[in-house]
Amino acid sequence: MKIPIYMDYHATTPVDPRVLEAMLPFFSEQFGNAASRNHSFGWEAERAVDRARNEVAGLIGATAKEIVFTSGATESNNLAIKGVAEMYAERGNHIITAATEHKAVLDTCKRLQKHGCQVTILPVGKDGLVDLDLLRRSITDKTILISIMHANNETGVLQPLREIGRLAKERGVLFHTDATQAVGKVPVNVIEDNIDLLSISAHKMYGPKGVGALYVRRKDPRVQLTAQMDGGGHERGMRSGTLNVTGIVGLGAACAVCRQQMPSEPVRLAGLRDRLRAQLEAGLDDVRVNGSMEHRLPNNLNMSFAYVEGESLLMGIKDVAVSSGSACTSATLEPSYVLKAMGISDELAHTSIRFGLGRFNTEEEVDYVAARVMETVKKLRELSPLYEMARAGVDLKSITWHTER
Amino acid sequence: MSYSEKVLDHYNNPRNVGSLDKSDPTVGTGMVGAPECGDVMKLQLKVNPETGVIEDARFKTFGCGSAIASSSLATEWVKGRTLDQALAIKNTEIVSELSLPPVKIHCSVLAEDAIKAAINDYRKKQAVEGDAK
Numbered sequence: 255m256k257i258p259i260y261m262d263y264h265a266t267t268p269v270d271p272r273v274l275e276a277m278l279p280f281f282s283e284q285f286g287n288a289a290s291r292n293h294s295f296g297w298e299a300e301r302a303v304d305r306a307r308n309e310v311a312g313l314i315g316a317t318a319k320e321i322v323f324t325s326g327a328t329e330s331n332n333l334a335i336k337g338v339a340e341m342y343a344e345r346g347n348h349i350i351t352a353a354t355e356h357k358a359v360l361d362t363c364k365r366l367q368k369h370g371c372q373v374t375i376l377p378v379g380k381d382g383l384v385d386l387d388l389l390r391r392s393i394t395d396k397t398i399l400i401s402i403m404h405a406n407n408e409t410g411v412l413q414p415l416r417e418i419g420r421l422a423k424e425r426g427v428l429f430h431t432d433a434t435q436a437v438g439k440v441p442v443n444v445i446e447d448n449i450d451l452l453s454i455s456a457h458k459m460y461g462p463k464g465v466g467a468l469y470v471r472r473k474d475p476r477v478q479l480t481a482q483m484d485g486g487g488h489e490r491g492m493r494s495g496t497l498n499v500t501g502i503v504g505l506g507a508a509c510a511v512c513r514q515q516m517p518s519e520p521v522r523l524a525g526l527r528d529r530l531r532a533q534l535e536a537g538l539d540d541v542r543v544n545g546s547m548e549h550r551l552p553n554n555l556n557m558s559f560a561y562v563e564g565e566s567l568l569m570g571i572k573d574v575a576v577s578s579g580s581a582c583t584s585a586t587l588e589p590s591y592v593l594k595a596m597g598i599s600d601e602l603a604h605t606s607i608r609f610g611l612g613r614f615n616t617e618e619e620v621d622y623v624a625a626r627v628m629e630t631v632k633k634l635r636e637l638s639p640l641y642e643m644a645r646a647g648v649d650l651k652s653i654t655w656h657t658e659r
Numbered sequence: 660m661s662y663s664e665k666v667l668d669h670y671n672n673p674r675n676v677g678s679l680d681k682s683d684p685t686v687g688t689g690m691v692g693a694p695e696c697g698d699v700m701k702l703q704l705k706v707n708p709e710t711g712v713i714e715d716a717r718f719k720t721f722g723c724g725s726a727i728a729s730s731s732l733a734t735e736w737v738k739g740r741t742l743d744q745a746l747a748i749k750n751t752e753i754v755s756e757l758s759l760p761p762v763k764i765h766c767s768v769l770a771e772d773a774i775k776a777a778i779n780d781y782r783k784k785q786a787v788e789g790d791a792k
Contacts, residue, residue, distance in 0.1 A: 563697055565723040569662070569670055580697060580723070589697065600695035637676055637727065639701035639719040640694055655693030 258573045259619045263458075263553060263612030264407050264435060265577060269504065270460035270613070276507035277462065280500040288497045289488060299499045306506025310467050313509040314433075314452060315443035322468045322489045323502050327434040328358040330453035330468035331401075333493065334430045335362045337479030338399045338451070339371055342428075346396035348372045350427075352384050353595035354411075355403050359432055363401070372396065381546035382411035382596050390421055399428045404436035404452075408579065408592040408608055409545035410554025412436070419448030428477060434458050434466075438512030439551055440520060444469055450477050456501065460613060461508030465501030468493075519613065524552035526611050526620050531555055533624035538631055540644075544593055544606060553611040556593075558602045559627075561641035562634040567607060570630030574623050579606035601650075662724055663758035669728035674735050677717045679703040684788050687781025691772045698722035698766065700730045702773035704737060704745075706781055711741045718773075725763040729753050729770035742778050 260268075269277075280302060288303045290296025307318040324330045339349065351363050353375050363373045374392045376384050384402060393400075400422050405412050415431060422429035430451035433442055437452075438459035444452055452469040456462055470492065471477045485494025512519075534541055540560040556579075559567060564580030579590030580603070589603035598606075609623070635641040640650060662670070678701075679686045686705050692698040698721065705715040716734035720727045732753055737745040753759070753767035 561721060563722050563726075566670070566727060569724040600697075604694070604697040637673060637719055638721045639690065639699055640721045642678065642701075642719060650694060655695075655699070 255616070255618050255622060258575055259615075259623060260575045260612070261615060261619070261623055262575045262577055262608075262610050263615075264410075264608065264610035266457050266463065267460045267612055268614070269462055270508065270511055272511055273461055273504050273507040277500050277504045280503050284499075286499070288499055289486065299497075302503050302506075303497055303499060306502045306509075309506035309509040309513075310454065311469075313442070313513050314437060314454075314469060315445050316469050317472070319490075320444075320469050320472050322470055322492045323497060323505075324466045324468055324493055325464055325498070326457070326466040327356075327432060327453045327455035329493075330455075330466050331356070331358040331430075331432050332362050333468055333479060333482050334451040334453060334470075335359065335399065335401055336366065336482050337492070338428055338430070338477075339366050340480035341478050342398040346394075346398040348374070348394055348396040349399045349401065350374045350376065350389065350392050350397060351401045352376045352378060352403070352413075354378050354382060354406055354409075354592045355401070356407060356432055356434070359401055359403065376402075378595055380597050381549070382406060382409050382544075382592075383546060383549060384413055384418075386414065386417050386421065389418065393421075393425050393427060397425070397427050399430060401430040401432070404431050404433040404442065405439070405551045405554075406545070406592060407435050408590060409556045409596070410435070410551035410610075411545040412440070412549045412551065414549070415447045415449065422450075423448045428475075435551060438509065439523075439553060441516065444471065450475070454505075456505035456508055459508050459512055462501050462504040465498050465505050467505065515613075520552040523611050523615075526615055526617065527553060527555050527609070529617065530609060530611075530620045530624055531557070533621070534627060537624070537628040542602075544598055544602075545596060555609040555611075556606060557609070558598070558606045559631050560602065560605055561638045561644060562631050563604055564606055566634055567605075567627070567630055570634065571623070571626045574626055576610070576623075577608045579608065580604045665732075665757050666724055666728040666759070669731040669757070670724045673718075673727060673731045675715075675717050675731065675738075676719065678719065679705055679715065679717050684708075684784050685781075687777040687779070687784065689773045689776025689778070689780060691776055692722070692726075692769050694721065698726045698769055700726065700769050700773045702730060702733060702770075702777045704774075704777045704781060706742065708785065711743075713737045713740055713742065713745055722766065722769075723763070725757065725759055726766040726769060728757050729759070729766045730773060732756060733770040733774055737774060742781070745774055746778055748774055 286295030286299035288299040455466040564578030593603040750767035750771040
C-alpha cells in the first residue's frame with residue numbers, strides 16, 4: 255500500500271495509463287491542427303478528434319455531431335446556460351436551477367439575472383433531492399431552461415433526471431444537466447432521460463485536465479446556442495478556438511475505458527464505499543451520512559463526525575487525501591452551501607468529510623483510512639468541549655454562545 | 660494550507676488538555692466561540708487566591724488545528740503568571756509564536772478572549788466568596 259492515499263476522486267482523478275498512452279503521439283509526431291484541411295497532419299488530427307467524438311457520444315447515448323468540445327465542465331455549463339439564454343431570449347427569460355448546483359451553474363445564472371433573466375433556485379430536501387412538484391409548479395410560459403445537475407460533487411446525490419427530462423419535454427422547456435460527476439461513473443443516456451444539453455469534464459473520469467464537452471441535442475428538438483467566444487467558427491460555430499487535440503484524444507480514451515468498465519466498476523466502488531461506511535459507523539458514535547444513500551453515486555460518502563471540526567480531522571489524517579465541508583478549508587470561510595441547502599446546521603457542516611473513492615482504491619486502503627479516521631476522531635473528541643458537554647447530557651442548542659467579537 | 664512546525668507540534672502533542680472542577684472557587688472557566696462558527700474554546704485556570712498566581716491551566720477546543728494550537732499555547736503561557744500578567748497576553752504574540760497566517764488570526768483572538776473570560780469568571784467567583792465571608 256502506497257502512502258499517501260488518494261480518496262478525493264470528486265476533486266480530480268489521475269490520468270489512466272491507457273489514456274496517457276493514447277494521448278502521447280499527439281504531443282509530438284501527430285501535432286496537426288484538426289482544422290487544417292489540406293495536408294495529412296491536419297487529416298490525422300481530425301480523424302483522432304472524430305474517433306474521440308464517437309467515444310464521448312457513445313458513452314452517453316448521443317451521436318458524434320452532438321458533441322462540442324470545450325475546455326472543461328465550467329465552460330460547458332457557461333456555454334449551455336448563457337448560450338440558451340441569449341439564443342432563446344425572444345421566447346422567454348426564465349431559468350430554473352437548484353440550490354446545490356456547482357458554482358459554475360449558480361454564478362452563471364446569477365450573472366444572467368443581472369442582465370434581465372429571471373432565475374428560480376429550487377430548494378432541496380434533507381436527502382438533497384429537488385421536489386418534482388415544486389419544479390413543475392415553477393415552470394411558467396417564460397421558462398426556457400431547467401439546469402439541474404446529475405450528481406452532486408459534495409454528496410454524490412443523484413437527481414431524478416428522467417422525471418425532470420420528461421417534465422421539461424412536456425412543457426417545451428430545454429433541459430441542461432451538469433453531469434461532470436456522473437458521466438463514466440453511472441450509466442447516462444440522453445435519449446432515455448430527455449436531456450437537451452449535458453456537461454462533461456475529462457479530469458473527473460481519468461482523463462486530462464483542461465478538456466471537456468457539451469452535448470447539444472440536434473434532433474427533437476434541435477437545440478441552438480449563441481456562441482460565447484468569437485473566432486474561427488470551430489465546433490459547428492458553437493465554440494471557436496483551435497481544438498485541443500491531445501486533450502480531446504484523452505477524453506475519448508477516458509470515455510472508452512469507462513464504458514468498458516461500466517457494468518462492474520460501480521458495483522466494486524459501492525462495495526468499497528459501503529465497507530468504509532460500515533467500519534466508521536461501527537467504530538464511532540454520533541456520525542451521520544449527509545444526503546440520500548439510495549440516490550447516490552456509488553463512490554461517494556459524505557459524513558459528519560459530530561463535535562470534531564473538519565479541518566482538524568484532515569490534519570490528523572494527513573496521509574489520506576479527502577476534503578471537508580468545514581469553513582476552515584474553504585476560501586470563503588463559510589461552511590459548505592450544499593450541506594446548508596440540505597438543512598444541515600452550520601455546526602454539523604463544519605464536521606463533515608467527503609470521501610470520494612475511485613478506480614485505484616483498494617480494500618486495504620479503505621481499511622487503513624477507516625482506522626485512521628476513527629483514531630483521529632476519538633483523539634479529537636477527547637479534546638472537544640462539545641463532546642464533553644454532550645456526554646454530560648448538556649443540550650448544546652440550549653446554550654447561548656458568545657459569537658460577537 | 661500548510662501549518663508551521665509549532666502548530667503541528669501543539670496539534671500532535673497538545674499541552675494541558677482536560678478539565679478542572681468548574682465549581683471550585685479557585686477555578687475560573689472561560690468558554691468562547693460557537694459551534695456554528697466552527698470554533699469553541701474552553702480554558703480553565705486554577706489560581707492561588709493568596710498570591711494571585713495561576714498554578715494550573717487546562718483547555719479543550721473544538722476547532723481547526725490553529726485553534727487547538729492557540730489554546731494549547733495559551734495554557735502554557737498563563738501558568739506561573741499572575742492574573743494581571745495573564746491579562747496582558749495579546750493575540751498578536753500568539754500569532755507570531757505560531758506563525759499563523761492571516762486567515763487564522765481569529766484563532767489567536769479567540770485564545771486571548773478565552774484567557775480574559777476565564778479570569779473574569781474567577782474574579783466574579785472570588786467577589787461572591789468575599790461577599791459570603
